[in-house]
Amino acid sequence: MVSFKKPDLDSFQERIHIATLFVTFCFLLLITRLVWLQLVSHGKYALLAESNRIALVPAPANRGLIIDRNGIVIGRNYSALTLDVNAEEVKGNVDQLINDLSEIVAISPRDRRNFKRSLEDSRNMGTFPLRSMLNETETARFMANRYRFPGVEIRARSFREYPYNELASHLIGYIGRVSQRDKERMQTEIEGAKADDPDALQASFLPGIQYVGKIGLEQSYETVLRGVPGYDQVEITAGGKPVRTLSSSPSVPGKNVVLSVDIKLQYLVEQLYGNFRGAFVAIEPKTGDVLAFVSKPNFNPNDFVEGIDSVTWKELNDSPQKPLYNRPLKGIYPPGSTYKPFMALAALENKKRTPSQTISDPGYFDFGNHTFRDDKKGGHGIVDMQKSIVESCDTYYYMLARDMGVNMMHDFMKPLGFGQITGIDLQGEAKGVLPSTEWKKNTFKKPEQQKWYEGETISLGIGQGYNAFTILQLAHAMANVANNGIVMKPHLVKAIEDPFTRNRVLTTPKESYRIDLNAENIEVIKKAMVEVNNSGTSATAFKGTGYQVGGKTGTAQVFSLNSKDYKHGSTAEFLRDHALYIAFAPADKPTIVIAMVVENAGFGAQYAAPIARQALDYYIEGKWPKEVPEWKRAP
């Protein structure tokens, strides 16, 4: 019925052929692409598909306990039900979600703030607790409404807790959520560990580490306490929903740390300080065990664990009392008259004085154009070495300093630990200043400042001038003398305990080194210090002890008041002198030495010595002062 012209059909046939060629070309293009993807790049894509499919779900390790020397647990974990929110599921509607949830369980503004902060810190990855410690009613109510909240679930989580709150806060420290900086730091640590041991892959599993010690022992014993987090290899969907567990590697719990600290002694001293600020360090001289490590005022480390809220943080950070400041570790103070026994020992060892050699004290000491005054108007009269310590005669030490010179003093004090890092097991220790001509040259910039002036030597003798040490150093030096020159590194942790077997490995270091001191000279100093408490400046505080105590009071000027008469109470509180005290007991065989400062309190004998007395009464004789509430073990 239809006949078409031949040329038309030919032209159509020709175009069909061209179309076929075009189609063939396009399909070859596709095949090339598929060969590229499926043969050439197959390995790469297979790997990508695997990493898509498999997620490592961290299983955090139980953190080790912190236990005092008598077995009292002061840092522990508790398990609680928490309301966990998967950040990825929340996306933009955090507030709406929290509002909806708050109709079911109570959510405080603080919970809300902390949660939002966690979200921001994590860049919306991971699961975070919105509320912890859910009670039964809340749990039941949530479970009934669970379908309304995808991505929200109830989980049992382990939390860090410091059962005695403020007690020993500076020494325990606290843990907190891992920050970006912590992560970077751990990454470099792990790379270092890997270089040593290529199999240490497990330790590199960072996502399992959710908390990290931020300060105190929690920080310095982080790797011991943390343990090794485990993980499950889980097959997941694109939405992050787990499908099945492929394999799992269990976590290894952290080890317990056993402190050398006697937490009851610590508690007693903290109570005795009351509202005074200050630092108190007690050391067992034979071992270097730190028995008490007090920094007042304290803070509550529990506030920090889940992220501190800004109000509390501001309060702590802005307080003029500086409660976050670790005073015994970082605070540097002029030692004042507590320096005198060490000066006396230096004189004996360097043969600059004999015990019986006397001076005459008119109540002042002229050097150059300057008059250095003694505390006592009119002077102490004829003064030998013992009297110089017992009565705390300044003139004796002005002269001694002049006779020794700055470098001789420096060379003697250095091995005792003054102005040196003690190496205690806490981070951030201050070095202080033990002056010498070389120190001055290195410290100052201008040539006239770099020069040492003889006049600057004089006040060094009474623990003033450039002298500035931590209370830890002072206690350490006292322990070194009490231990007859055998230097033991001070430490807060005595042993590492296996959480299962309870096997303890002692960490106590052996002696660091020995200072060659003449035993007779040491005896002279110890005897004089005992006499301080019998008839000297702190005799009142130590009346009627059942044991012999060596001590020395000190008063450190906050700043020079020139020669104006000092009237206690008339100076603004923060300008008042610091009261210092050092002690060792029992005198014949010391088991404890103390160094302490009560900030802006006034005279050492009046404010510091009584605290030392009560601490020693408890430690040596077990006597508990009536005015201090009994120690109660935390539930």
Place this chain on the structure above:
Amino acid sequence: MEKSPLIKVKGFFSSIFAGLDRQLGLILLGLAAVGFFTFLSASQNTPVQIADELRNLALSFLVMWMVSRIPPKWLEMGAVWIYGFGVALLIAVAAFGLIKKGARRWLNIGVVIQPSEIMKIAMPLMLAWYFQKREGIQKSWDYGVAAVILAIPVFLIARQPDLGTALLVFAAGLYVIILAGLPWKWVLPFVGLGVIGILLIIIFGSTICAHDVVWPFVHDYQKHRICTLLDPTSDPLGKGFHTIQSMIAIGSGGFFGKGWFQGTQAHLEFIPEKHTDFVFAVFSEEFGLLGNLILIALFFALIKRGLAISASGPNLFTRLLGASVTLIFFTYAFVNIGMVSGLLPVVGVPLPFISYGGTALVTLGFGAGILMSIHRHRRLVQS
């Protein structure tokens, strides 16, 4: 003597299949089988049931069967009406269509329909009719008229906006015009311009894809699609996610594939639209390069056969219509596989006979029916 029931049934079937092209039928059956088995795996964790797929396949077959019974002459007579009806619907969409996801593509006439779908068939029908009308007296300006016929619906669809469908409709029309004899000297400059344009986009991709660069004539999301194609890693969790994940699925399939129901990318929901537009990724992951070669061979056979049937059509209308429909099948397959494997931008084009979707299967059944009808009526004419 009574005929046995078996022979009755046999007779019934042979009467059903009578006149259908056996080769084309087998190829389509092969594709439908691949589609069905892939669907079983790909539809896991989706609300779609096997019954839905079976219903769609049956519906598609029914449409094909019915269309195959329609003499091409009828289609020729109805071409203008179908085209006119389609354009009217598109105008209605522009006037009071439904808006979903920022596009005005749908019309509610009791059921919600997408009129642009009709144009995929109506366009080649209309143009084939026109060239049939002008057969023997064809002048150069006829291509101008054809261009207008082509431009009106393409413009209406493009401004919905639905660039993917607009391009397919445009391609369907263009095939007719080129096959009708559009001089090569007019075709080649455009091909040249296109090649240069694509090269420019690839070379200057990073510059023109900068965040603050505004492209003329295209929407922001369209710009994103092209830009993520050039560099999927620029937005791995956002716009590039689909492309990256489907490339991972294909690549990880390797030569033999992971096995039926074993695709991790598919079953762990990393592939978007895995039973519809991205079904090729599922197929590829589970059946590997081997499966892909077989699938592409099936498509190639389909096109070869379609073009052969068209070439034997009784008149210009049937030849143009058949070839155009065949080339639309090709375009669907090429664009879909190209986009899923990361060669082409992501546009909403299903893989013919494999992707799940009722509308698409009906349209494809209609197209296949046209080819069957051409085949059937060729014989009648020649005998």
